[in-house]
Amino acid sequence: MNEPLLSVRDFSVRYETAAPVDAVRDVSLTVHRGEVLGLAGESGCGKTTLAYGVQRLLKPPAVIPGGSVTWHDADGTDVDLLALSADALRAFRWDKISMVFQGAMSALNPVATVGAQLADVFEVHRPGMSRAERTAAVVELLEIVKVGAARIKSYPHELSGGMRQRIMIAMALALRPQLVVMDEPTTALDVLVQREILREITGLREAFGFSVVFITHDLPLLLEISDRIAIMRAGRIVEIDTAPNIWFRPQHEYTRTLLSSFPRLTAERQVTR
Amino acid sequence: MTSIDVQGVSKTYRVRGAGAINALEDVSFTLSSGQTIGMVGQSGSGKSTVAKILTQMERPTSGQVLLDGRPVPTRGAALRAYRQRLRMVFQDPFSSLNPYHSIRHHIERPLVLSGVVPADEVDAEVHRLLDKVQLDAGAVVDRRPHELSGGQRQRVAIARALAPRPALLVADEPVSMLDVSLRMGVLSLLSDIQAQDGLGVLYITHDLATARYFSDEIIVLNQGRVVEHGSADDVILRPQHPYTRELREASPDPERFFVDSAGGAR
Structure with missing residues (x-):
């Protein structure tokens, strides 16, 4: 588990607006092969900007004033993501790193069937595939995420929130990437559906x-x-450690504040009623 | 002392193509001033239908709702007066406030309509209410909703709900649209006001942890039925119904998680 997959060093993102905003400041972190790295922090702390920034998905006025992002591919080659040409970057994204976006409700195209949207991925990234091969691959994906092939012609509005999120996960897994970035994938779902999706993700990771x-x-x-959690605040990572250490031995004051801002489900009450 | 009795309430919606949907079946409970009841359940369990029936936005198909022993009014001035005694805080502070109107307008309207203070005291009351929800009244009173953060907007919505001096408050997922770092602040504020004013609060949520933290009693709804109702600690710590246990197991709980994982492999 200690083999690095993505190394981010002294990485910054600035929004060059009238009053420039340093959204990400000198962030260094390593994502290891096979691990789940949690990125936590309140709204506006820069966590989404960081995740988008390392894949160069940000548009002007965002600029990357400094740092390096290195991808250590399974085939043994190292790739400097900040130096890739536009074409190379397009081929790299989704093939190596894919994303599950926030808000499954709005991330899918409402006027295309989920089958067509999944087939799109192969059309763009695997132009050599025949139509029949694409359909077979889409059917397989729908089965893998337990939506079922029968839904291939369904439109997003015909599916529940949990099913739509499964479609987003299927799309992210289509090209068998080595890293999947999940941005608030369960936030809009109720606790039972959330748990179901988390189990699904765990099973798929094992597979x-x-x-x-x-x-x-x-x-x-x-x-x-x-496995590990990075705590972000105002563009910086203030603490990064294993999940048990973050819970039992938080080092940074802000981590403690964040931990105390959640009521405990089963612990002794801090207030009496 | 005010209390509202929900007695054997059922609500059936007729949906074209789908036949009848029983949104609520034989739901009964009593909410009294001075008490907070948490109502939990997953999406579609009927939580919001309860809120709609309490506020008379929907009529029960069968059963009845009594305010201090008398059926709640269904129309006219009596209904408007009832809705000043039982107020609502909605989930989404981005859509529950009118973007065209100032914060002052939002608080003034219920004050003027309810007549709880004389006309020459309305302005002072607006400031008092904004102070009460811990907003800087001078800074926000002439602003419009879009100029405020989500947390500030939800405080405005609470001030608006409190304006006619209600006895009961229904808060339907009041913090689920807010950032986590703001949630506890808004819930603590609601809880303080509840205690100070002796309000009866129905706190509707799918978050078991805050339901336990802020409620005296918890009602668990599943598919329109009350499957469990008891003290907050009993329901969460010693759940009797399988559905309550299922909800509890599904809720993230680092305490239990790390205890379990200390005994076995992760």
């Missing part, structure tokens, strides 16, 4: 072995699913 960067502000959830 395919990809690493996950899981972004959320839900620290109790992150503590359960992550």
